[in-house]
Amino acid sequence: MNMTRREMLKLSVAASAAAAVGIPLTAETLTPVKNSGEIDVDRWVKGVCRFCGTGCGVYIGVKANKVVAMKGNPEAKTNFGYLCVKGSMIHKFMYHPDRLTTPLIRNQNGKLEPATWDKALDLIAKKFKDYQTRFGKNSVAYYGSGQCTTEESYTFNKLWKGGFGSNYVEGNPRLCMASAVAGYLSSIGSDEPAGTYADFESTKCLFITGSNTSEAHPILFRRIWERKRKDPSLKIIVCEPRKTKTSDIADLWLPIDPGTDLAVFHSIAYEIIKNGWHDKAYIEKLARITDGEKTFTLDEYTKHLSQFDADAVAKMTRCPAKSIRQAAEWFAKSGATMSIWCMGLNQRSRGVWANNLIHNLHLITGNFGKPGADSFSLTGQPNACGGVRETGSLSHLLPGCRLVANPAARAQVEKAWNIKDGTIDPKPGPDTVEMFAALGAENDTSKPIKAIFICTTNPAQSMPNLPKYLPNMQAGFLVVADIFPTRTTQFADVVLPAAFLYEKGGVYGCSERRSQLTEKAVNPPGQAKPDIWIAAQIAKRMGHSKLIPWNGDDSMKANELAWTDYIKVTKDTEKTLWGATYKRLKESKEGIQWPCPSENHPGTYKRYVRGMDPVFDMPGYKEKIPANASQYFYVDAKGEGKANIFMRAYAGAAETPNAEYPFFLTTGRVVEQWHTGTMTNRVPEIARAHPNAYLEIHPTDASKLGLKQGDMVEVTSRRGKNTLPVRIVEVALPGVLFIPMHDQKKERMVNFICNDAVDGASKEPEYKIAAVKITRIGGPMDVAEQYNISDVNEKFVF
């Protein structure tokens, strides 16, 4: 059967609706998605979805060297063949006429004009060398992405830290996952979850907080929904300020004012201990109660928690005391509880504490290290875990998530990279917010960073508090590699046309420690090139071809060399992928979950459990694990095999409503669009389904302000404003507003409003909470523009 355009559209509409409302598609509808024989293609190439951190396995349909169709991989352990609307429509934007196909250099008149690769790369190398000579090695920074492949991030990281001796390496996971990283490191001792998605099938109680899973991770939501349907005894608790589709399947919704959830988590812990539902033996054997310096007894911890009595917390948070007590009982007594969370906890000025408090609940109830029991952070991007966290492509990290400040870790990496002792700078570089604050013009002595290489990300739209950082991007020397013109290319001095994932191949590592390989399916359009080639060419021009020898034209060969280098460097860490050779990843239909220390190891379902986790038998670890320990936190910095129950204080948001700014504003995704919309908004069906941002407001607030459906309002924070239509719906609590984050139109870019206050430990900004005011400026207006930046020389007037 040749699928008509109309049928494809209907299929995608059905798939989107099915994912959103949690109804499985009928066999006839699924057939074109799951059965390779039905769609007219020359071949199907194995790969991974380009979008969210779920890591759905796909097959890419190729006809006449063009990608013409997508279908889910039924053998993939992440999605079992299902795809959401975004994943099933990737091929629809790959050939959009706006694709960048030639390098561009900004001329004397401020216009971007086409150039050859040699000219563009020579200019970049010359400028970078010049800045490094005049202003020092740290005057040139790298800003990458959780959407680059692992091989690309690893290559740029190696070039900067091992080649330039500079830790001025950051990536957009700082803006989404850094609090989860710091939470795992401080509570458990090692980044990333102990368990996997498979725990969804055995959990008895699922605690979802800070995640609108139904829209941000629709295929995981489908999996959860199916589990609930098969076993209605599964208790689902959802804690968030908006009653979204995710809450529809919940047995219990814990409404909260933004930023007050820390009190609710403490209160749940208090109820658990007060009622004797905690696991005393687990706490004694495998946990210590600490504030990060001193240790405390359980009695002292209970006393600390007693200030969070449910009745008192109900007043602070708007979460009913009865619901807190019920949640505590289900969490502790279910037999196996799993928590999942995402940006609602991470993008906060107390994101690390929020993460710690979730881990606390698991540690005090022993809900760890057994099937269905885990504290599991969901990732927003497809390769934030594999590409950035695991390769250590942040300013304080080295491959294997080791710290640059640790002399032993630096020595290990220097040895593996075969570079001189002392090459790696012991001082961590700046975090993302600091980096963009320090970027500026050559003659600006207050700005030490003069140039930045931005790869596969769009900070001129995605940074919070944009009015503060846009002038810096305009002033500094910006090199931007991307597939489409974006808000960031509007500031670029050099734009490099990048190959799309399916035009170059590479590995992505998703939320559940699973690395999956995408094969190159087709050639890139025009002169577009893989980012790994771009990195290697810059390395070559700057005298580092020995460090980055994979500078040939064959992207899969370069990928393999980079990957093999990477797994060698991380071989002896608990994140080892030594057994996940490129050959094996190519052959595998489901990828491999680390730790995987040898080629005959199947990959790991559960960490820290003897018999499941191969690290128990790895040299360097096994010597310190007692022979009789069935569960052991071998990553404990104190060497006692324990995790930390953190005695944290309470702190609300950095900014809360007052008389002038009386509303909370929060932001997030909608199911159809993704991030800054530069890809998804170029799919007509998606753009039509979600053409513009809007302000979601509760009917009570709307009526107080005399607002009618569709009225235009100005939403203003202390930093900036948006002008957009209102959507009056009973989703968020009264007093809480929501704007989706995907619109590229300046007037509706929510990051003009968002707060750049950061978490003190993770340095992740508080996107999720701002105080704002609303002013009605008129009646309904048609703003369904489906706006994209098509002209590379269109100016960004801000």
Place this chain on the structure above:
Amino acid sequence: MLITSSVIEVNDGGFAETERYLAGLPNVEVRGISEDKRRILLIIETEDGEVLEKISAEIGKCPGVFSLLHHSFHFDEDE
């Protein structure tokens, strides 16, 4: 052309009747059924919003139908 995804909530024991009823309606395709047979996912293809309204009213007449909710609308002008 308007393509709409919609969800029907079915009354207790009303699934078979609703399924039969829907089969008799033009431009209505059943694309998903919840395992407990309490919800049906439809795709409705119509010329415009007015026709959609008429079809929606028709669906509402079926005794097995508890409610009809539209999920998304796609305007497709280029085929």
